[in-house]
Amino acid sequence: MSIIAAPLKDETALGLKEAREPSSRVMRFGADEPLHLDAGATLSPFEIAYETYGELNADKSNAIYVCHALTGDQHVASRHPVTGKPGWWSSIIGPGKPVDTNRFFVVCANVIGSCMGSTGPASIDPASGRPYALDLPVLTIPDMVRAQAMLIDRLGIDQLFAVIGGSMGGMQALQWAVAYPERVFSVLPVATGARHSSQNIAFHEVGRQAVMADPEWRGGRYIEAGTRPHKGLAVARMAAHVTYLSEAALHRKFGRNLQDRDRFGFGFEADFQIESYLRHQGTTFVDRFDANAYLYLTRAMDYFDIAAEHGGRLAEAFRGTQSRFCLVSFSSDWLFPTAESRAVVHALNAVAASVSFVEIATDKGHDAFLLDEPEFFAAMDGFIRSAAKARGLK
């Protein structure tokens, strides 16, 4: 009987590469610059780990801020220090690519609450001298973006040429447009929505319960206990991963194909290729991600609802915006279906904002925003070129 725990490495090694080793540049905000949180508390001091690509021009008008998704990080266009894999959007960002680093200065920071160098639940709480764990206040998407604006201030940038992000990154892009309309010339929210749906909250809750059901979670204090809730986090990742794909893509890639066999094993090993694939997704994830960070970031997504702050009227959130918007959805994405993007487009239309919208036909589901989708790349390239021209960028 092989269960997901079996392939884990030596438990004493714990798998998780500690996030606090500085693999990126880190911006530190001291006691004089607290981050004010929606929960009512302040976070201070705090740190933001970030990467940049390309050069900031003389008038600081060519900066593009990239917001990462739930389990992403700042290594958007450079090798990941833990997995060794290329940056998660290196197909889009780089010299000569749609986000051309020969033209633009690209900034991507690990969101607060995460685990790749920015302050999160695994960071040391100065009040106690031990990891925050659940003593870190619950964070929101607006909190993340507020921290990003402080980073941009430090970098001396008044206005971003563009904010781009997919999924949770798209939520941040929308939040930038709402919270700092004068600071974003253009906004590209991809595969996202203005609020998290009931179904999405439900799947996140399943994942959180899987983590918290693992006795090694220890009320969140696993780091001090020298352990990790690997099994629970792997189950959470597996459940989430199914929602990132489409039924059609699963059928095409795996169907009912069996694993190394031409007949059923009549046991509980991974008989089907899809089972083996999911187990792999679960076991590799725990090596690079912190379980409490997973709780915090899923919670931030669940809380996200732009309209709620504006009496339920989404259009009000965008009133007066001068930014140019380009929304992208993927036809087989059932986590953030096209209707969610359309709702944003309608709200932007209602306030006469400049908005483009494209639904990319694909069977790859929500994951499509991270995959090779030439039509998506072309749409992004076209929008950015046009916006750059309008902004007077060379």
Add this chain to the structure above:
Amino acid sequence: MSIIAAPLKDETALGLKEAREPSSRVMRFGADEPLHLDAGATLSPFEIAYETYGELNADKSNAIYVCHALTGDQHVASRHPVTGKPGWWSSIIGPGKPVDTNRFFVVCANVIGSCMGSTGPASIDPASGRPYALDLPVLTIPDMVRAQAMLIDRLGIDQLFAVIGGSMGGMQALQWAVAYPERVFSVLPVATGARHSSQNIAFHEVGRQAVMADPEWRGGRYIEAGTRPHKGLAVARMAAHVTYLSEAALHRKFGRNLQDRDRFGFGFEADFQIESYLRHQGTTFVDRFDANAYLYLTRAMDYFDIAAEHGGRLAEAFRGTQSRFCLVSFSSDWLFPTAESRAVVHALNAVAASVSFVEIATDKGHDAFLLDEPEFFAAMDGFIRSAAKARGLK
């Protein structure tokens, strides 16, 4: 911090009402009547717990066999002995109802591999004197139906007037039609398919891993250890439950409504009503279901693929059938979407079988087959009346 384990009762009470208390009639099959399993082994002795409603007529032509779904049982039209709730299809089955027990003799048995009195992984293995746990051979839908046919033999019934079932029960109904075409006058597979899709296998695998990740699962030997993998099973149930609903139904029922609060709690308690609902689904399930049975029955569904036994040609499985079919799907069911029922209808058409098909417009998702759906009841009523007339039943 309340996690799903918190509301559980005294751990020494274990919650699970032992299935082996005879709450139903039980048919026993001794060493002379082994059940031959697809895995190659035999199961012997074995027991089938069943309920009946109505009276068998003189020529034994009015019997309707009802097949239950994954977590259902034989209490289809009578109070559940553990939960105290009405039978799971008491809206459909009873005096004057679409399956009218004044006219028909209704039989419903707990499937083998389950935990409500039929032989399953919690039963005592005569070879060891302890519960089978994972020593029980992995079972299939055809195995279940083979056992049902032995029960029907014992009841002296040559031909069933109808076989009816939804979801996993629909798989069994289809299997009856394929394995015993001369023994089923009519077949009503509801919200089902001729095989389990890759996506469905994926969700089942998540559930199984959640169970097996619970240290209290203990390699399946939790009963002897005096414990139960309640947390893992609750997570599995929560994940599955999301797939039984539709996005629209979740939005209508719960939306982003908060639980007993007019603002966020900024913690990991159940803030949203959907979270509280899911936790309740998880915690109540573990009181009535055995974790190993969950592994076995999900595996049986995953293995199900009628066409595979016929060179991939589904129509071949039904060639020569004289049964009358009525397939029902629900428009918002994404676990067994209408296309799965249509594939069966096309196969039946290809062999010139008698087949009706209705897609019920509803936003209730897969769960619709268990809920009040007047159009569904009317379709079933009409089909049964017509089939009864053709069969010459009064």
